[in-house]
Amino acid sequence: MKFSNKWLKSYRFLACALITLLFMAHTAHWLHIPTLQRMENILYDLRLRTTVVNTVDPRIVIIDINEESLAKEGRWPWRRDKLAYLVDILFDYYNVKLLGFDVVFSEPDTSAGVELLEKLASGPLQKDADFLSTLETMRPQLSYDDMFAKSLENRPVVLGYFTSHITEKTPEVGLLPPPVAATDEHPFSPLLFKEKSYAANLPKLQTAALSGGFFNNPNVDEDGVYRRLPLLINYNHQVYEALSLALFKTLLGKPEVKFITGEGYGKSNIDSHLEGLEIEGFHIPVDQSGTLLVPYRGRQGSFPYVSATDVLNGVTDVEKLKDKIVIVGTSAAGLLDLRVTPVQNVYAGVEVHANILSGLLDQSIKSRPSYILAVELAELLSICLLAVFMFPRLPVFLSAIIFSALLIGGIAFNFYCWAIWNIDTVLASPITLLALLYGIQLFFGFFFESRKKKQMGNMFGQYIPPELVEQMSQSDEEFSLKGESREMTVLFSDVRGFTTISEGMEPQELCELINDILTPVTRVIHESKGTIDKYIGDAIMAFWGAPMHNPQHAAYAVRAGLAILQALTAIQKDFKAKGWPEIDIGIGINTGKMSVGNMGSQFRIAYTVMGDAVNLGSRLEGLTKQYGVRMIVSESTLLAAPEFTYRELDKVRVKGKHKPITIYEPLGVTEGISHEQLQILDLLNQGLHGYRQQQWATAQTIFEQLAERYPQDKLYPIYLERIAYYLESPPEIDWDGAFTHTRK
Known part of the structure; x- marks a missing residue:
């Protein structure tokens, strides 16, 4: 199913263009519109009566x-x-x-x-x-x-x-x-x-x-x-x-x-x-x-x-x-x-x-200079362009404010030309055209945009938040459920140890627990303009960049991941008050080419994403346990969202992939990172460099310092364990510093 608004834009454009051409022809005296001329005469008389000097000339x-x-x-x-x-x-x-x-x-x-x-x-x-x-x-x-x-x-x-x-x-x-x-x-x-x-x-x-x-x-x-x-x-x-x-x-x-x-x-x-x-x-x-x-x-x-x-x-x-x-x-x-x-x-x-x-x-004669016709025609054309390209993109309230401002501004400028410059310009034509074209936008918006919004809701309402449906209905972009390839960002979020937690709970209580986890996480994704792909038990899969194109899809996804971790604190407090076991969350984010659209069978179909980039996002979520972090993103996500500061974790080969990738942990928006954190990141980068250059003693010293300073961080013992292994069994000559993971 596909909703196309090309015909809507065409009718809207043709109606505005035709009316504008009629007004321009009348202003240029190629066509006579009696009603418009009567309005012009009335406004001329009003303008004259409000500006006469009302004094007696004794000469x-x-x-x-x-x-x-x-x-x-x-x-x-x-x-x-x-x-x-x-x-x-x-x-x-x-x-x-x-x-x-x-x-x-x-x-x-x-x-x-x-x-x-x-x-x-x-x-x-x-x-x-x-x-x-x-x-x-x-x-x-x-x-x-x-x-x-x-x-x-x-x-x-x-x-x-x-x-x-x-x-x-x-x-x-x-x-x-x-x-x-x-x-x-x-x-x-x-x-x-x-x-x-x-x-x-x-x-x-x-x-x-x-x-x-x-x-x-x-x-x-x-x-x-x-x-x-x-x-x-x-x-x-x-x-x-x-x-x-x-x-x-x-x-x-x-x-x-x-x-x-x-x-x-x-x-x-x-x-x-x-x-x-x-x-x-x-x-x-x-x-x-x-x-x-x-x-x-x-x-x-x-x-x-x-x-x-x-x-x-x-x-x-x-x-x-x-x-x-x-x-x-x-x-x-x-x-x-x-x-x-x-x-x-x-x-x-x-x-x-x-x-x-x-x-x-x-020398108080009002004039109509030879150039004024060109100015008047340009004014009418500008009003048409505003109506066609600006009003449809604005919310009704904002467009009403701008319409009122343009109307008042046009009248004020006309009176200014009359009173200060002694220039007579048409007034009825521009304000009437502005009102007519604005009315056309309201007409099309009321009778046709509501239809578009309904169809958008039918197509995407189950996947994306109502706010995004509203934004899509006001956009000139065409949306389709058919499959296509896009640059997007995918997020996987999973509750750690959920199987163990579920074994000790009644079914009804377990459902309540799942809802209390997924509801705030879903709210965060919706607020970040993300699309919910599916719920997989205690896990959530979401993506950014479809159905609406969003050039900042990676930044929105990373921001959503950080917000989920903040929401986790409130979830844990709530669970503790209810006597439920404490939970933790792992998040994996990846950016790349993905296939998006309605996929499934004739019996069941869903709007989802597929591809190697999607699978990698799932693998990254699985790696969070091994590195003792809650969120991991790929290098492609880091490059697409540079406004955040990241901690490099490792260079790895995930299962099913031969080419190594660098993985990172987002720490937050760069402006909010402390000087101490930056010093630790610099020290970590020195240790990683020594590790990959097989300078084992240098790298070991750095990671021992970090492990001593941050004993709860699981990352540093991992490298110390690898260095101890390589000291006894040096890697092969073509070793590229990447670690191969054999589990998902």
Whole structure:
């Protein structure tokens, strides 16, 4: 039986990759996801509202054609002579610095009846000299458009007009102001908004004014909210500027506009996109369509409002308007210039232009640099990689903490870019993608990992501890019960003299004794991530390195052996309290290539290990009695677990093996070995060297010193006995210092 999670990882990866590609396509504007865009707009508005300055800018004043003005001065449009008077009083009495009109004067003013008088002069009264003379004298006073035009002359006045991309709705009316540039001079111009018609001011008015700019917004978001507004448009192969930009340029003396472009766009890699404008040292960030993000200061009222009727009647305090930038507009609902903005649902359109002009002066325009798309795409890709390669490997609680940290960190970084660097980056896409991919991991983890865990438990639960089953279920490694060859470590543990002990005990008491021995030993093996192979009466066989690969399998096995010996002390105390005989344990550990898998017959099968390396581990356990030690490991185990200190015991040939091996007794972790123990080990190594070099006298002296100092240690008398034998019967010439054991 084999559990494969390749298909699980494939489905998980494909789901994450597909969703990420959709989000990346939306961010790159190759695909439009309406829900995601609505979320982006909501988060943009929230971010804007939480960071607006909420202060009043006194530099810009709005002359408001409000309900009060309409009630006192009459319905709109007002006669041009009244507007001429408004212009005159603003410049001559209030001494304003700059005047802009957020209204258009596209039709002539016929309220004075000049056309009727001219018809009379060319008709019934054409021979009336007095009538004709009076008409010529009064004509300048009756032509209100001429009066208005005259008031505009030689003054810093900017008129407004609007454009349309639908020819049928807006025929070309009036005269456009001079363009900023010709489109054929700038390769980026095809990306600007292309308008097809316009309604501009009367030629005599536009000619008299210093400049003009469009006040409509061809880039209103799909939800109708004014978040951004183009500063430039493309009409009839000419580039025209917005009202706010025209006001800004006029304020600076109408300097030349420098277009900042970025190269390397498009398939040909030679296209250029507009990235900003440079005017007299002022940098204005725009996107490739010439659009900027409106830098709202706060709710409506972020600029002083003065009623138009109060200005006409001279009621307004001069200091409120002196040296101010003045924009004439309307907040009256009936004049249809109210907009929906991120900061307020009902917002005077004239204040939108005031916000832009204020932002241009303060250099507080938020930007989306050309490189930001690459950053955003990289962010989405990083989230996908984290979700695919990190979340599945983490416990649920830890992954939830990391998910929360990433979510909070992403939002905080986005706000930092917005507030500190004035950079606008997408927020809905990364946090939504992170939440979706995290949800996918939870979905697969809940519905499929539980199945994997159950199968792992069915396969290995009887051999390994539940903690290891849990670890295996969370691992990407595939596990199988089929036979395979691995580098592993095996441990054999046996109770010495158990046969003699069992002969004097009742069966029930004997079972209790066995359980009291095997239970703590098994617990130690499980805590050391070992796999129980089998119980053989009073003996235990365990191994490390399967079913999970564990590069430190030898170290875990040695650590388990030392822990078993520590547990033996508690077992002996417990046995003594119960009146049971004292027990001792022998442990053998070996590392090497072993065959592991389900082995047996069709009647009985078990997950076990086999091979020469396994047999050697059993032989090492048997040697513990002869050397008077409780644990012996092979040289291969020593090399695989160098963090422990070992005492060399002997160089031996075990039964069934011709090649000699060196055997060792683990003393503990190197950091815990005392200076005295190290001195004894050094002396022992000198004695072993003399013994193998057949320097019998030197070796005998050393082992006699050790035996005298440690009379309970069985190892030193063994060598003294061998030396006495070899002194009488010297070994053969090819003797390699190894001792051959004939018993298991």
